[in-house]
Amino acid sequence: MLTGTELSASIDKLLVLRKEIVSAFIDTFVMLGISTTVAIVIGGLFGVFLFLSSDRQFLQNKTLYGVLGGITNFMRAFPFVILMIAMSPFTKAIVGTGIGPIAASLVLAIAGSFYFARLVEQNLREVPRGIIEATESMGARPFTIIKVLLNEARSGLVLSVTILCISLLSYSAAAGMIGGGGLGDLAIRYGYYRYQTEVMIFIVIVLSIMVISIQASGNWLANRLDKR
Amino acid sequence: MNDMIVLNDVTKSFLSDRSIKDKDGKPHWFTAVEPTSLTIKQGEIFGLMGYSGAGKSTLLRLINMLERPDSGQVVIDGTDLTTLSASELRIARHNIGMIFQQFNLMSNQTVFDNVAFNLKISGYPSRDIHKRVMDCLAIVDLTDRAGHYPAQLSGGQKQRVGIARAIAPSPKVLLADEPTSALDPATTRSLLTCLRDINEQLGVTIVIVTHEMSVIRRLCDRAALLHQGQLLEVADVRDGLIQATTPIGKGLVVED
Numbered sequence: 001m002l003t004g005t006e007l008s009a010s011i012d013k014l015l016v017l018r019k020e021i022v023s024a025f026i027d028t029f030v031m032l033g034i035s036t037t038v039a040i041v042i043g044g045l046f047g048v049f050l051f052l053s054s055d056r057q058f059l060q061n062k063t064l065y066g067v068l069g070g071i072t073n074f075m076r077a078f079p080f081v082i083l084m085i086a087m088s089p090f091t092k093a094i095v096g097t098g099i100g101p102i103a104a105s106l107v108l109a110i111a112g113s114f115y116f117a118r119l120v121e122q123n124l125r126e127v128p129r130g131i132i133e134a135t136e137s138m139g140a141r142p143f144t145i146i147k148v149l150l151n152e153a154r155s156g157l158v159l160s161v162t163i164l165c166i167s168l169l170s171y172s173a174a175a176g177m178i179g180g181g182g183l184g185d186l187a188i189r190y191g192y193y194r195y196q197t198e199v200m201i202f203i204v205i206v207l208s209i210m211v212i213s214i215q216a217s218g219n220w221l222a223n224r225l226d227k228r
Numbered sequence: 229m230n231d232m233i234v235l236n237d238v239t240k241s242f243l244s245d246r247s248i249k250d251k252d253g254k255p256h257w258f259t260a261v262e263p264t265s266l267t268i269k270q271g272e273i274f275g276l277m278g279y280s281g282a283g284k285s286t287l288l289r290l291i292n293m294l295e296r297p298d299s300g301q302v303v304i305d306g307t308d309l310t311t312l313s314a315s316e317l318r319i320a321r322h323n324i325g326m327i328f329q330q331f332n333l334m335s336n337q338t339v340f341d342n343v344a345f346n347l348k349i350s351g352y353p354s355r356d357i358h359k360r361v362m363d364c365l366a367i368v369d370l371t372d373r374a375g376h377y378p379a380q381l382s383g384g385q386k387q388r389v390g391i392a393r394a395i396a397p398s399p400k401v402l403l404a405d406e407p408t409s410a411l412d413p414a415t416t417r418s419l420l421t422c423l424r425d426i427n428e429q430l431g432v433t434i435v436i437v438t439h440e441m442s443v444i445r446r447l448c449d450r451a452a453l454l455h456q457g458q459l460l461e462v463a464d465v466r467d468g469l470i471q472a473t474t475p476i477g478k479g480l481v482v483e484d
Contacts, residue, residue: 134332137292137403139321140349148345151336227377228335 010198017199020186025206027101027181031172034105036165039112043164046072046113047120048146054121058132058142075114080171083111084178104172104180112168119160123153155226162218166211183207231303232401232433233268238290238300240283260286262457263300270400273427273434275444275451275465277480282454284437288403291435292324293317305400322350325394325432329406331386333378333393339365340374343393350397364392367429368422384415388422395426402426404436408443416440420447441481444470453477 014021050068052059078086084107088098091106127149135145150157173184183203191200244256260283268274276284289295290302293309302309309320325346333342343361352360365371368388378386387407394402404423408416424447427434438444444451445468453460455476463481464471472481 128330128332130328130330130332131334133294134326134328137294137321137324137326138346138349139318141318144349148334152334154336225336227337228379 013196013198014202017186017190020190021183021203024181024183024186024203027185028169028172028183030101031105031108031175031180031182032165032169034102035108035112035168035172036161038105038109039116039164039168040161042109043113043116044120046117048124048150050117050121051124051149052146054125056129058136058145072114072117075110076118078111080107080111081174081177083107084174088178099179101175101180101182104175104178104182107178108168108171108175111171112164115167116160116164119163120157123156123160124149126156127152155222155228158222158225159218162215162222165214165218169207169210169214229269229271231267232270232272232305233266233274233291233435234301234303235264235266235287235290236301236303237263237265238287238297238302239263240286240290240295240297259457261290261297262459264459265300266452266459266462268433268435270433271427271431272450273424273436273448275448276435276437276454277439277441277444277451278454279439279480281456283457284439284454285405287452287454288405288435288437291401291403292321292326294326322397323399324401324403325397325399326403326405327387327390327394327407329409331378331383331390331410333386333389335378337377338374339370339376339378339381339389342378342389343396346393346396352397360396361392364396365389367395367426368392382415383411384419387411387419391422391426395430395432398430400433402432402434404434406437406439408438408440416443417446423447441470453480455480 046068049059050065050072051057053061053065053068084104087107087110091103092098095102095106097103131148131152132145135148140148172180172182173188175182176185176188183206187200187203190196191203238261239259240261241257241259244258248256250256264287276287278284286295290297291304293302297310304320304324307320309317312320334345337345340361343364344357347357347360362371362374365374368391370385370388370392373381373385378389381389408419411419420443423434423436426432436443436447444465448465450462450464451470452462453472460477461472461474463473463477470481472478
């Protein structure tokens with residue numbers, strides 16, 4: 001066990017780094033916020049079209065489903081660190097730079113989008129077919145049917161956003177490779193390369209608390225929204 | 229009385245499971261509805277009866293074009309639905325309500341919102357929606373459940389919400405696909421009374437699919453007896469008895 005002196009020495013080391021820790025915390029928040037939001041929008045749209053173009057749905061189209069599914073599989077096959085490198089010309093073109101937290105957010109957003117697309121497709125598949133049929137029989141427009149589908153799947157969708165957000169938090173640790181910063185990067189640089197174990201432990205604890213709170217709020221909200 | 233529903237030589241086949249092939253190696257087409265013609269009058273309660281696989285549900289779903297017939301016409305209140313565009317068909321469907329064996333209510337919406345939904349999509353004036361929903365819930369005796377979610381209701385109550393939802397835009401036709409098959413006998417009886425009342429009070433034409441002879445005997449004016457995709461005969465229902473004349477039809481009727 002730690003003695004009192006060792007513990008206070010460890011705390012001192014952390015205090016010295018407080019500026020870095022705070023700025024890493026902000027970077028993580030920025031990366032997570034941007035990438036989750038973008039992934040929900042792009043991945044959500046992609047997932048809805050994946051579902052609607054699949055067998056027995058009202059946009060049923062083998063070619064479209066094949067193309068959308070193929071793109072999704074291809075993008076999901078990339079290891080995240082390789083995707084960061086592969087996307088650098090693209091991120092440069094869009095945000096003007098291939099490095100930094102914003103550039104990293106873009107890569108995270110793309111990786112997250114295709115991950116989320118599959119989760120959305122799966123959630124929509126769980127809505128009983130009869131509900132789509134009943135809505136069609138009432139003479140609803142396709143857009144209305146999509147709204148009904150999303151509303152019926154809403155608690156599963158919230159849990160999927162929770163999973164997405166936690167996965168992106170974990171991916172973001174690798175963002176240090178392109179100067180994205182963030183907590184994971186700080187843990188690697190100080191905790192691993194500089195043998196400051198207390199920094200690593202502290203950051204792992206902070207990340208754990210983040211994961212626990214994201215999951216808990218996701219569960220709470222999904223539960224509240226579920227009237228089934 | 230006017231003819232409300234006229235089916236003219238409608239047919240429907242489905243592509244079978246991939247493992248079943250015809251002799252020439254091509255995928256097998258399964259005929260669910262052989263050429264069938266049928267006329268149902270305004271205000272009538274008409275049954276479609278037969279064993280499973282007889283094609284009764286498919287025939288019902290041809291009436292609101294949930295299944296598009298391979299050939300033939302589907303004329304509802306003078307309009308041939310097979311000639312309509314997608315948006316015209318949506319409008320025509322506001323005139324044809326439907327209820328289902330599994331109720332198919334939106335589980336994340338309250339009873340009130342489930343009924344209001346159908347009014348919204350059929351373009352009902354929004355300021356009148358509240359009153360209309362409550363009126364329809366009164367017809368099915370569920371006003372006190374307006375704020376509940378479907379999961380909080382019994383099977384019979386769910387089906388009554390289904391009825392309220394279907395009749396809300398005042399359709400001329402109500403299609404019922406095995407509406408009592410998931411319900412116990414007592415609940416079935418009260419639901420049949422509810423359908424009978426709606427037919428008498430609102431004059432809505434009802435087409436009901438069932439495999440239960442007792443449902444036909446208690447509720448219907450006439451019934452089509454179906455067997456393996458073919459219409460055997462249309463039998464009158466008098467004094468609670470189905471007046472079948474064909475041999476297979478008589479066999480069907482005595483089963484119960």
